[in-house]
Amino acid sequence: MSKAQALIQAEREPSAPVTTRDSPKHWSLAPATMPGAQAAVPYPARAWRTQARLQVLRTWQKHLQRLSHHDPEFHYDPSHEYEADWTTDADYREDDVHLYQYGDEGGLVRSHGSFHSRLIHLMVRTLCLTLGHRVCFAPDLHCPDGVSEALEQLTASGEPRTRRASDVAVMPESWTLREARERTVEERIIRLDRGDPAPELVFEVLSRTNDSKDFHDNLELYAALGIPEYIIVDSGEFSDAPCMWLFRLDDKESVYRMVDRGTTLTACGTDMRIIDAPVDGDVPVFQCRDANGHWQDHEGQHAQKERMATVLDMLELLLPQDMRRVVVDGLGEHWEQTGMPEDAKEIAAAIVREPQAWRTLLVEPERRVSDVDR
DSSP states (O other): OOHHHHHHHHHHSOSSOOOOTTSOOOGGGSOSOOTTOSOOOOHHHHHHHHHHHHHTHHHHHHHHHTSTTOOTTSOOOTTSOBOSSEESOTTOOOTTOEEEEEOTTSOEEESSOHHHHHHHHHHHHHHHHHHOTTEEESOEEEOOHHHHHHHTOBOTTSOBOOEEEOSEEEOOGGGOOSSSOOOOTGGGEEEGGGTOOOOSEEEEEOOTTTHHIIIIIHHHHHHHTTOSEEEEEEOSSSSSSOEEEEEEEETTTTEEEEEEEESEEEETTEEEEEEOOSSTTSOOEEEEEOTTSOEEOHHHHHHHHHHHHHHHHHHHHHSOHHHHHHHHHHHHHHHHHHOOOTTHHHHHHHHHHOGGGHHHHHHOGGGHHHHHHO
């Protein structure tokens, strides 16, 4: 009998009596510890609690049904904690339920290091600049039972893990939002078990505790789901430097092949890179190359727009009234299309000296010095 079959058998024929309504609450139904508590819960103790819950599995499941956020379609895992407003299961995504993990000392801490969630949000915004608003933050992938069973990706009670919460997914263009906004919880649900299209690309950002899952379980699962490309991102928070791994699906064998590794990759037809933060100890910079060949990132674009507004406001004050709108509007449109150059202030100074030559200054950069010195 396999381990999974043995666990299922334990559910059907529990070796310990099931708690009744009038009997004392079983000790394993209470959380091992609470977020912020001083008491540590080492791994052996957590494993013991899992085995105890398996002995009173039906009672534990009834305990979960009393939670306001209970999802009857989710296969709850006895190796995790599920409470009113927190859980230790990274694949459980419900409104107002926060994710916690056991730290090195066995205490519950808010999930992931300081880089993890911030880097993911910056990646989503940067990817949207190039790929549009088909980029999905924290997609809730609902997988067919048969896929998880075939891969033996099961909960401690032998149920197939039919939901996987990825960090970022790039969906087909048909899933592009009409306006620039973050998707709702409902819009992040992708029912692969009911015919929804698979993402074109999935990202997972490593944390201190999930590297084994991302390089093994997720690698097998995403390939089985037919996702063409998969990127694992190391932020450098727990290693020497940022790095990315690109896996591409081998259609003939339905497995991933690692096709590239480094700080610059090409996926979804787009060049992407991750570089060290300009300030030590900060989140690394994730960028995509736009149609004009310029590297773009969300924070850099925001800073560029502020610089552009400052330069255009200065021109509006200094130019002759009859030239203001033509030059300011024309210059702003040009920089929106091509990106703002590093010497934008020098160009603006030259335009103030010779307003009629503003188009020439943009088209023929080598003439800027002569125009400024006129």
